[in-house]
Amino acid sequence: MAEAIALPQSRPAQPALQFFQLIPGVLLLAAVGYAGKLLERNVGTYAKAHHWTFPNIEYVLWAILIGLAISNTVGVPQIFRAGVATYEFWLKAGIVLLGSRFLLGDVLKLGGVSLALVAIEIAGAIAFMTFLGRAFGLRPKLTSLLAVGSAVCGVSAIIATQGAIEADDEDSSFAIAAILALGALSLFTFPLIGHALHLSDHAYGLWAGLAVDNTAEATAAGALYSDAAGKLAVLAKTTRNAMIGFVVLAYAIYWASQGQAKTVGNKAAFLWQKFPKFVLGFLLISVLATYHFFTKDQTTALANLSRWAFLLTFAGVGLRTNFREMRKQGLRPFAVGAIGEVVIAVFTLALVAGAGKLFGF
């Protein structure tokens, strides 16, 4: 999860004022998302009526494209920025509500497969990114941040690790820029590769969840392929997110042993602090759905509410992506990230293919 847009830091505002500052940006997210939904419905109909050949573009892509167009042409005015940054809130609320579409048995079965693949992916990605960072002569802590960002959870993991290993803000900004740029590219490349390889929804969703770094981009990359692939991508990515605390703890212990970070006192408290709480919310809703706490109509309502939350997220993904800002960060971290991401994408694709043969999907 990530944002390149944040609240101004000059002075803390009152809570009520902070709330009202969010409204214009949230309305912009809703407008962009809904425009995407309208375009999906109407462009295809219009093209068909005029006998044009036009690909069926889903609302996910429309919302992202509209957001990208605004962000990279006129830019996002200051008044909207605080609200646009709430896309991360909508993403996580959407994931919690998505739990209603998973029965607990499915979560345990698919989550178990994902967990095994995630463990292999994290180990492989960290080892390879560390090697690449050294080969390109990046600063060691920047290399650590890039490795964590690629292996676990994009920007959230980078920010969690930055605090734990006492890395510079500059290193963090470099790593975040590289991860954001690559996340934006993956939105367009992953669905194309998936279709070219004729991947099943299951295999593609698992692959997107394992290989795409930011949760927002992983969710969008999955949804761009199909609804079923989107569900699987969220589940795999959520499993990956759950590992964040362990990886950050390992890095904190390593850098403390080098005398370059504070020693971690209470490791259990550290793990709880870093654990993404929305994973627990997702599991709770899934348990409630499994034990029929909700009727069929209520489950449908929850699933639709989750879709609306994701719609705002996808609009935010486009609106917060500014290629000009990313270009300013320099080529080397981006090159390391790009090479790493390509290798991780191929590696995870092979993992998914292997798991598919083993478990028959």
Added chain:
Amino acid sequence: MATNAAVVSSRKSRLLSVDTWAVVAALLAALLIRAGVLTRIPW
């Protein structure tokens, strides 16, 4: 990018994480749906 540094410091200064707010809001919405306050959510 400069704004990323702002993201880092803004996250550090939050009392409750976005995660926690998102879970609270989602569970509240689920309860409202369960209680019949929100009956139909179209897509």
